[in-house]
Amino acid sequence: MTGALYIHIPFCRRRCGYCDFYSTVCADESIQSATVERIIQQAELIAERFSPTLSSVYIGGGTPSALPLPILERLFDALGRLFTLSAECEVTVEANPETSGEAFLRFLKTTPVNRLSLGIQSFDDRVLQLLGRDSSRRTALKAVERAAANGPARLNFDFIGEIPGVPASLTACDIRTAASFRPSHISVYALSVPEGSALEKRLAGREISSCVEEAFNEAAAFGYERYEISNCALPGGESRHNLAYWRMEPFWGCGPSASGTFPNETGRVCRREGVSPLEAFLSAEPEKSWTEEILTPRDLLFETVMMGCRLKEGIALDDFYHKTGRVLRDAAPKTVARALKAGLFREENGRFLPTAEGWRWLNRFLVDFLSELDSTL
Numbered sequence: 001m002t003g004a005l006y007i008h009i010p011f012c013r014r015r016c017g018y019c020d021f022y023s024t025v026c027a028d029e030s031i032q033s034a035t036v037e038r039i040i041q042q043a044e045l046i047a048e049r050f051s052p053t054l055s056s057v058y059i060g061g062g063t064p065s066a067l068p069l070p071i072l073e074r075l076f077d078a079l080g081r082l083f084t085l086s087a088e089c090e091v092t093v094e095a096n097p098e099t100s101g102e103a104f105l106r107f108l109k110t111t112p113v114n115r116l117s118l119g120i121q122s123f124d125d126r127v128l129q130l131l132g133r134d135s136s137r138r139t140a141l142k143a144v145e146r147a148a149a150n151g152p153a154r155l156n157f158d159f160i161g162e163i164p165g166v167p168a169s170l171t172a173c174d175i176r177t178a179a180s181f182r183p184s185h186i187s188v189y190a191l192s193v194p195e196g197s198a199l200e201k202r203l204a205g206r207e208i209s210s211c212v213e214e215a216f217n218e219a220a221a222f223g224y225e226r227y228e229i230s231n232c233a234l235p236g237g238e239s240r241h242n243l244a245y246w247r248m249e250p251f252w253g254c255g256p257s258a259s260g261t262f263p264n265e266t267g268r269v270c271r272r273e274g275v276s277p278l279e280a281f282l283s284a285e286p287e288k289s290w291t292e293e294i295l296t297p298r299d300l301l302f303e304t305v306m307m308g309c310r311l312k313e314g315i316a317l318d319d320f321y322h323k324t325g326r327v328l329r330d331a332a333p334k335t336v337a338r339a340l341k342a343g344l345f346r347e348e349n350g351r352f353l354p355t356a357e358g359w360r361w362l363n364r365f366l367v368d369f370l371s372e373l374d375s376t377l
Helices: 029-050 069-082 102-108 125-131 137-150 168-179 198-203 212-220 240-246 278-283 297-308 317-324 333-341 356-360 362-376
Strands: 002-009 053-061 084-095 115-121 154-161 185-190 225-228 231-233 251-254 259-263 269-274 290-294 345-348 351-354
Touching (some): 002 029, 002 240, 002 259, 029 069, 029 278, 053 240, 115 125, 115 137, 125 137, 125 198, 137 154, 154 168, 154 212, 168 212, 212 225, 212 231, 212 356, 251 269, 297 317, 317 351, 333 362, 356 362
Parallel strands (some): 002 053, 053 084, 084 115
Antiparallel strands (some): 185 231, 225 231, 269 290
């Protein structure tokens, strides 16, 4: 079986107020080492049960670059021992500007990593302070300069848009600065603020005056194509790993809270998630360090719609029928008909494709789709 592997490193130097991924602030190397050893044990179980050929590996978090290099080296050694990587395998590691120095980049040259994803978020000091980032314009610019000169061939720069009180002109300036370094990929995610968080209090009373569409329009002037609702790339620079998620291809996850979706031995689609918090992950036996469920036909159908509609390429209707056993139009006929009539989607060459307007109203479409789907079951 061919698939993708995600590894979650749950450690950060500091928690960001907007982040909804599981992580913990921990500098104890013994705990970090024990966590990586448990991740390796999970990887051993995946290799033994499925013997997959990996089309992509993504090491995210948290902040993988915050780990001591000898611990990261053990992880890469284990992955090389356990798995076969396809000839075109994309191997990504995430890093923050403040933890991606020369030593880290030299280390990456000794590994299979061929893609680096830097969490820039903004080049503006005021925005970084507002978001609670442990970075600065100077640190971020130095990081991208180092990565462009000495990092892997494929680079991604992550940004946050639609921040209350931050004008569109500032976000556009961030994208122009990023594009000048010619990374293969740029991500721009709309800010999501956790309810009741300190960040929500800091942003109270500020209005959103920008949208991610403006950022992607800016990137387009530099040759970047928006191929997914939050991502754009130079030709050939699309994230192969994330495409596996959005196309509902098999993938496995290792680490606390890391998720995987793949067909099991009976052909049913299985969802696995690493147990969390970290204490529970470390205390569980390796075989019990995941929770596992079989996706219902309803959940599989809706997730296939939800993920596929994020992509400019949309959903291949034949593939949708093969995965779900349903015709897309028949699953929620009124919602689909309304969306096509309103120009939010179109059908072309056997695909169900979102338009730019469809992306703007995607959440509303998905709510309506699920409501109608449930009414027919």
